[in-house]
Amino acid sequence: MNTYLLEIGLEEMPAQMILPAVQQLKSLVQKTCEKHQLSFKELRTFSSPRRLAVQIQGLPEKQEDRSVELKGPPAAIAKDKDNNWSKAALGFASKNGVDPADLEFREYEGKDYLFVQRMELGQAVPELLQAQLEQWILQLNFPKNMRWGSYRMRFIRPIRWIVSLWNNTVVPLKLEMVDAGNETRGHRFLSSGKSLLKDAADYQVQLEQLNVMPDYEKRRESIVSQIRKLEQEFGFEVELDEKLLQEVTNLVEWPTVLLGDFEEEFLELPSEVLVTSMAVHQRYFPVFRKDEKLGAAAKTLLPHFITVRNGDGKWLDTVRRGNAKVLRARLSDARFFYLDDQKKLLDEFRQKADNVVFFQQRGTQGQRVQRIADLSVFIACKMKLNESQQKHVRRIAELSKFDLETQLVQEFPELQGLMGENYAMLKNEDAVVCRGIRQHYYPRHAKDFLPEDEESVPAALADKLDLLTTAFSLNMIPSGAADPYALRRTAQGITQLILGLRLPLDLRELTSAAVRLLDDQQDLSLERTKLQNDLLDFLHQRQRWFLQERGIRYDLIDAVLKTPAGIQSPQEKTATPALAIEQLGFAEFLSEHLETDMFKRSVEAIVRAGNISSKYADKIADELDESAMELTEEKNFLAALKPILNSDSQSLWSPDNYLQQLRKIEPVVTRFFEDVMVMDEDPIKCGNRLWLCLQLAQWSKRHLDLQSIVFA
């Protein structure tokens, strides 16, 4: 059996692009093998900052010979008038290099055609691969390509060498800047210059001798086990953030883990500042005191860091000292900002926001904060928060963005909110206000926390609603993949807040207020209704997403979302629309009852009542004429309808009551349709019966649109 190896040698690739690139290479190779029916035992990929490689093991010498069936011209033109092969037939045979005697007729889609079986000899595999190599390389896609030197080619980083080996012979490939060969490069410092690769099969072993671990998993494992060893030795705990681990693994070819220290005095800084300095800026792993009881957030930092060197275990002290020095410089900088920021009053930062433009033509950040504050108070009233809570709500909103003007957040933008909380605490703001400054950003993504305090919720909603409204007012409505201001996530956040916290808020009131505040403040003369409908439509899609995530069936989602709150149409204006949480409540409750026989029969009966009453809308009685009711079925129907007729025709029933009512009325209505001729000749009787159907259908439709439900 044979092995083929392709190694693309590059200057250091961006860490996060390495794994996707080698994955692409793998699938290109797989496609080639499928297309050419090439069998192999194993397809392995290797990658490091300086190389992307693929190794195909267990390849045959040549492709299997195979018989191919070729379709020719239709039988009708295959023979001439003397029953000899026609020109068309002979042409087909000679084009494919077969003897005309082997031609045969066969049916294809109802017509006869000429066919022939031809043996195709398998190609030698190295030749076959050689023809593909260049395409594998050229077809790799990267988010950002570059040129270098005087070459025309564009690639992720400059290509410096190519190894292309069939066992121990080179499979040639010529690129503009380099010819493929059998020379690789080892570790940049631990080995020197070019090294001969003797055999494609020994790639990994040979590279490891050159101090390169080309197997990503092995490199990762090596880092993890070295860190675990340090943990045991020193009794601390290291948090292995998967993303950081992946990045670090892709920054080194020969990992050596080392432990460094920083001065204990820096532990006075907020721990997020320390973690960000280490993990984000320096790619270090932070070290925590071992404590099994505490969650990750509550763990105590220790004045150490762990870094991964691209090299061996020699001279580690120098490397450690250097890294400690850099970290010390960063932390002193952070401390300088932290202390300096504290010298100012919170309101001074707020005033700075008056000079910062939020969106062109939509005022300053200061004005935006004003809108958030007004909208927050509006929402707080709707949430029926008491007066002292409302005071907190306003304060949270007013302080929601001040920290963006602090030096520390400008240096560490990822700490927005957190630093706001920290600084506000130092200025003795109420604890709930401080938490609110942090929590108003929640949820930042689909799996994020929701605010814990009620008081944080209005600002959390208002912040997102205002961003969405402002962007939409500038016609920045996301379409396709482009969504530079993350508006989908913003709208999703609103949905998560309302549905996740079960807030009895009406999105129409909220959007209306947000639009009004923006329009009035900036004096824009916006087309308010259109803007509001765009917003509702967008939020509606996110609501659908939320329900899907909850595992609610599609047809049930349609059924609840098609109720009046979903789409605003003038006819339905009279009915009070269902709130988003009521729709959620119905969807969740009915999910459990959807497949019961009773529910199925109810759907049938109500859909039928709805259909017939809308079909003969002109025949419906304006009022019920009880004197004309003779049949028991009619009377039973009316009796069962009483709770509906007696209730407020605008209000919604709880899902539970709705279902109980269905349970009561379903047998009566089913019976009614079985035994009563609705379209009686007597217009009064007919009008009466249609009236009963209409009342039932309208009542049900307020809650959900049963016509959307599909039974298997």
Place this chain on the structure above:
Amino acid sequence: MQLNEYWHSLGCMLMNPYDVETGAGTMNPMTTLRVIGPEEWNVAYVEPSRRPADGRYGENPNRLYQHHQYQVILKPSPDNVEELYLASLVALGIDPLQHDIRFVEDNWEAPTLGAWGLGWEIWLDGMEVTQFTYFQQVGGIACQPVSAELTYGIERIASYLQDVEDVFDLEYTKGVSYSSIFRQPEFEHSKYTFEVADTELMFRWFNDYEQEAGRALAEKLVFPAYDYVLKCSHTFNQLDAAGAISVSARAAYIGRVRNLSQNIAKLFLEERCKLGFPLMNDRDAARKWVEELTPDN
């Protein structure tokens, strides 16, 4: 200095800092303009670089109003450019086996120049000591061939070599500390930028410089026009550091400088073309370039 010797031995011309204020070695026309067009260009020079926003009154151990860069341009970028760079560290006395040297992705962009490139920060034991960039576009013009730019942070490397924590503790030459030379100007420039500068006057300067750059451009005078762009750029940096420019206005000012830079880049290429790209060794190639770039030909 060892870097001069090293790069000179590899065929780089040694140049001097520019005499108009620049924010970085990249802004020196020896880089900004010369990386445009097909002519070979290999130079090295020190550039005192003014960053008003980084002024810290001489109190911060790492940040300076004015720091020094060592700038190398290799055009076209040679195939072994990374090895050449690493050997320059060895020339400085940094043995890669004793340290951890890494190439960490860093993409460079200069909106005022209409320029971008791809490359790395080079980390020496976790400290960024060099910016390594392959210029892709400058002044809105695609770079062909591509230049490699190496920008060494001199203070950083020196503080590493001398093993000091604070840049002001560096020994500039035997017995003379960095502090004794630079602390006063650092303090005064910071004070001037943040407290004293007459921003109204500076706004006026910006407009005047911009206008004069435009006039020079109209007369097809590339280098004088570019000098005024540098002045615009520095004035803008001063105003920005003083907090006199709001975010939206900021984008507009950057746009004005970029506009000038792009016109200058275009004009530079045209003028070099008219001269027949005299710095190209391969005269046939030069003629081809001229043909390709001359309109109606």
